[in-house]
Amino acid sequence: METTIEKPTVMIVGAGLGGLALGILLERAQIPYDIFERTSAIKPLGSALSIGPNLIPFLEQVMPIDDFFNVSKPMTDVRSYNEQRQFVFSSDFSPIEELTGYKQHIIARPVLYDLLLRQIPSNRVHLNKRVLDIGEKDDKVFLRTSDNGYYEGDILIGADGAYSAVRQRLYESLRQKGQIPKSDLEDLPFKCTCLVGQTEMLDQEEFPQLKEPICQFWSTLGENKPYSWVTFTTGRTICWMTIEHLSKQSTKAAEDERFRHTDNSEWGPISAKAMCDETRTFPIPGGNGSLTMGDLYDRTPKHLISKVMLEEKVFETWHSGRVALLGDGA
Numbered sequence: 001m002e003t004t005i006e007k008p009t010v011m012i013v014g015a016g017l018g019g020l021a022l023g024i025l026l027e028r029a030q031i032p033y034d035i036f037e038r039t040s041a042i043k044p045l046g047s048a049l050s051i052g053p054n055l056i057p058f059l060e061q062v063m064p065i066d067d068f069f070n071v072s073k074p075m076t077d078v079r080s081y082n083e084q085r086q087f088v089f090s091s092d093f094s095p096i097e098e099l100t101g102y103k104q105h106i107i108a109r110p111v112l113y114d115l116l117l118r119q120i121p122s123n124r125v126h127l128n129k130r131v132l133d134i135g136e137k138d139d140k141v142f143l144r145t146s147d148n149g150y151y152e153g154d155i156l157i158g159a160d161g162a163y164s165a166v167r168q169r170l171y172e173s174l175r176q177k178g179q180i181p182k183s184d185l186e187d188l189p190f191k192c193t194c195l196v197g198q199t200e201m202l203d204q205e206e207f208p209q210l211k212e213p214i215c216q217f218w219s220t221l222g223e224n225k226p227y228s229w230v231t232f233t234t235g236r237t238i239c240w241m242t243i244e245h246l247s248k249q250s251t252k253a254a255e256d257e258r259f260r261h262t263d264n265s266e267w268g269p270i271s272a273k274a275m276c277d278e279t280r281t282f283p284i285p286g287g288n289g290s291l292t293m294g295d296l297y298d299r300t301p302k303h304l305i306s307k308v309m310l311e312e313k314v315f316e317t318w319h320s321g322r323v324a325l326l327g328d329g330a
């Protein structure tokens with residue numbers, strides 16, 4: 001006798017990298033799903049991501065893999081420089097290929113985001129849907145959005161980033177029942193703040209490193225200052241990242257500033273501008289020998305420069321009932 005198994009309906013909160021990746025898998029498995037995203041438009045933010053043997057097999061299964069190879073560059077080493085633009089040492093990544101059969105690749109975060117988004121029908125992603133509340137009722141899970149929307153499904157996935165609203169709601173209810181370890185209720189620690197961005201298309205004569213088929217991944221360590229800065233070539237652009245390594249005192253100042261800004265994934269243009277101004281004279285190797293981070297900031301659209309924190313925590317509790325957390329949310 002033929003049995004039919006009803007497929008569950010999945011609600012995903014957050015159309016970030018994690019939410020989209022899950023959406024792609026559900027699309028392939030023909031499991032009904034909807035993605036609820038708080039922003040009104042998808043903003044191509046970030047610098048570059050390093051993708052290797054842990055993720056390329058996933059991409060091979062969900063898209064023509066040349067789409068990925070055509071917009072990323074293989075990376076074989078990371079070269080470190082001092083502030084005099086002198087080469088200091090290099091970390092060799094080539095054993096990764098010997099061990100796994102896959103090269104490590106560098107791709108601009110906005111480009112990877114766009115690749116994933118293209119695998120999902122647009123009617124599955126609902127913008128302007130900030131999730132405020134979740135709960136379970138009569139064998140269903142529900143969510144409420146800031147525009148008074150109410151939605152029900154069988155499984156709810158919180159893929160809504162480091163400051164996940166789903167996690168906060170889930171933990172509130174578990175806390176009332178005494179079912180949550182104390183460590184899960186503590187603040188997210190972070191030791192770095194980071195400016196990230198990607199330039200517009202650059203002139204290859206001014207930035208000859210762009211001509212190299214291998215990603216030029218260069219890192220400079222600040223002297224007597226708590227900063228390091230990194231540039232990566234991808235296609236005709238340079239992705240960059242300036243990292244401030246925080247002390248106890250500066251962590252406190254950063255936390256206070258974060259507290260004043262409610263939109264957690266970025267601190268907005270004013271804060272990013274201040275950090276750009278502080279760090280624009282930082283020297284970078286290559287070119288005519290006088291390039292600085294300021295040359296890259298000036299060639300990056302201002303609204304695509306973001307300031308983010310590198311939070312470091314793994315929560316013990318990542319699921320309960322019909323709700324599970326994914327990605328930075330966990």
Ligand SMILES: Cc1cc2nc3c(=O)[nH]c(=O)nc-3n(C[C@H](O)[C@H](O)[C@H](O)COP(=O)(O)OP(=O)(O)OC[C@H]3O[C@@H](n4cnc5c(N)ncnc54)[C@H](O)[C@@H]3O)c2cc1C
Nearest residue numbers: 014016017018037038046047048130131160161165327328
């Ligand atoms: C702006 C930014 C730039 C970054 N740049 C880099 C980089 O260059 N290189 C690198 O290696 N890593 C970078 N990271 C970190 C890396 O991208 C993250 O680890 C990764 O994006 C985590 O994916 P995620 O899907 O779990 O969360 P996110 O990518 O943070 O996505 C969460 C999504 O949920 C949405 N959301 C949040 N709250 C709600 C809510 N209540 N209701 C509905 N939707 C909600 C957010 O708008 C967002 O779209 C960056 C992170 C951010 C936020």
